[in-house]
Amino acid sequence: xxxxxxxxxxxxxxxxxSRVKATNEIFDKxxxxxxxxxxxxxxxxxxxxxxxxxxxxxxxxPLLNFEKQMYPQLDExxxxxxxxxxxxxxxxxxxxxxxxxxxxxxxxxxxxLQVDEWFQRHTSVxxxxxxxxxxxxxxxxxxxxxxxxxxxxxxxxxxx
Amino acid sequence: xxxxxxxxxxxxxxxxxSRVKATNEIFDKxxxxxxxxxxxxxxxxxxxxxxxxxxxxxxxxPLLNFEKQMYPQLDExxxxxxxxxxxxxxxxxxxxxxxxxxxxxxxxxxxxLQVDEWFQRHTSVxxxxxxxxxxxxxxxxxxxxxxxxxxxxxxxxxxx
Numbered sequence: 001x002x003x004x005x006x007x008x009x010x011x012x013x014x015x016x017x018s019r020v021k022a023t024n025e026i027f028d029k030x031x032x033x034x035x036x037x038x039x040x041x042x043x044x045x046x047x048x049x050x051x052x053x054x055x056x057x058x059x060x061x062p063l064l065n066f067e068k069q070m071y072p073q074l075d076e077x078x079x080x081x082x083x084x085x086x087x088x089x090x091x092x093x094x095x096x097x098x099x100x101x102x103x104x105x106x107x108x109x110x111x112x113l114q115v116d117e118w119f120q121r122h123t124s125v126x127x128x129x130x131x132x133x134x135x136x137x138x139x140x141x142x143x144x145x146x147x148x149x150x151x152x153x154x155x156x157x158x159x160x
Numbered sequence: 161x162x163x164x165x166x167x168x169x170x171x172x173x174x175x176x177x178s179r180v181k182a183t184n185e186i187f188d189k190x191x192x193x194x195x196x197x198x199x200x201x202x203x204x205x206x207x208x209x210x211x212x213x214x215x216x217x218x219x220x221x222p223l224l225n226f227e228k229q230m231y232p233q234l235d236e237x238x239x240x241x242x243x244x245x246x247x248x249x250x251x252x253x254x255x256x257x258x259x260x261x262x263x264x265x266x267x268x269x270x271x272x273l274q275v276d277e278w279f280q281r282h283t284s285v286x287x288x289x290x291x292x293x294x295x296x297x298x299x300x301x302x303x304x305x306x307x308x309x310x311x312x313x314x315x316x317x318x319x320x
Contacts, residue, residue, distance in 0.1 A: 004279050008168030011300045015307055040200035040318045119164050140171045143303070147175055147310040154311035155318070158200045 006115045012139055013110060016146045020103050023053070023149060026156045027099070032092040039155045044083045046159050047092050049152050051078035054099045057106060060145060064138050065123050066109040071098050113138075166275045172299055173270060176306045180263050183213070183309060186316045187259070192252040199315045204243045206319050207252050209312050211238035214259045217266060220305060224298050225283050226269040231258050273298075 027035075027050065035046035044052075055074035061067050077086035090098070118139040121130035130136055187195075187210065195206035204212075215234035221227050237246035250258070278299040281290035290296055 004276075005164035005168065007279060007295045007297070008165065008172075008299065010295045011172075011297075011303050012168075014295070015303055019307065043318055116164075119167060135167045135170045135174070137167070137171075139168065143171050143175055147179065147307060150307040150310040151314035151317075154314040157311075158203060158315070158318075 003115075005119065009115050009118050009139060012143045012146070016110075016142050017107075019146050019149045019153065023153055023156070024100075026153065027096065030156075030159060034159055035092050037159055039158045044155070046156065047089070047095065048078065048083035049156055050092065050095045050099060051089065053149060053152060054095060054102055055079050056145065056148060057102045058098070060106060060141060061102070061109075063122050063124060063141055064106075064109065065120075067105070070102060070105070074098070110142075163275075165279065169275050169278050169299060172303045172306070176270075176302050177267075179306050179309045179313065183313055183316070184260075186313065187256065190316075190319060194319055195252050197319055199318045204315070206316065207249070207255065208238065208243035209316055210252065210255045210259060211249065213309060213312060214255060214262055215239050216305065216308060217262045218258070220266060220301060221262070221269075223282050223284060223301055224266075224269065225280075227265070230262060230265070234258070270302075 030046060035050060038045050039049070051074055054071065055078040058069050058071050058074065059079075062069055074090075077089045119134070119137045121127065121136060122138050122141050125133070125136040190206060195210060198205050199209070211234055214231065215238040218229050218231050218234065222229055234250075237249045279294070279297045281287065281296060282298055282301050285293070285296040
């Protein structure tokens with residue numbers, strides 16, 4: 001008999017996996033040149049979204065209490081600053097590699113967690129606050145980041 | 161003591177509510193004329209996404225076993241057919257009203273459900289299949305539709 005917490009975790013992880021897969025299919029289909037294009041006139045370039053998503057997922061490693069962030073050098077050009085504000089950024093090829101590595105790391109950690117561990121607090125909430133707001137757990141982070149990823153998939157799909 | 165199923169339901173409903181709110185803020189900011197524009201050259205118009213999201217949410221009413229779909233006339237122009245394929249479609253003003261009504265209906269039904277009822281099957285899965293795949297429940301539908309909504313929010317945000 002499957003219990004409800006286990007089912008809820010499966011729902012969130014299935015959605016995460018399906019959206020990462022959909023994103024990979026889009027990135028795989030786009031050439032490096034296409035990723036240098038803007039998603040719409042005057043908007044972010046594909047390379048910026050690739051770097052941005054990689055940085056956001058990379059920061060999930062410490063947020064979920066798994067391990068240290070792998071590529072802190074992405075924070076400035078892809079989180080703190082808008083597209084085209086930083087002159088020196090990694091190449092599309094480098095970012096493609098980082099993106100793959102970060103998601104593989106996350107997947108390995110996910111698969112090692114027991115159901116109860118998904119309901120443990122994430123590292124940006126204190127123990128005191130977590131006692132009052134027990135929904136601020138790891139599962140919440142993955143659900144929220146899946147929604148974040150989806151919003152950018154809708155944009156990446158516009159690159160021709 | 162809050163249990164895990166209750167926490168998981170809150171996580172999904174909080175995300176749904178925050179994304180519907182974000183969408184409403186975008187629609188409220190855009191004029192009817194702006195919603196007649198394409199999100200990017202050669203892509204869907206704002207009015208199509210408004211109709212599409214309304215139709216998808218409307219169909220959640222029977223899918224979640226709440227009540228009949230309210231606006232079946234939206235299926236053809238906004239689900240079966242792509243943008244600009246159907247000449248006669250409702251006005252932006254009409255669609256804005258339908259969008260609001262459908263989401264209010266859903267919210268009223270959501271608030272009447274007990275936690276256990278979120279883990280009941282949705283109406284497009286048979287009892288036999290549900291016994292084997294208990295994650296095909298109401299909560300799964302709302303989580304999936306939140307991700308769907310997010311993907312279009314990312315596009316609506318591009319309208320200038």
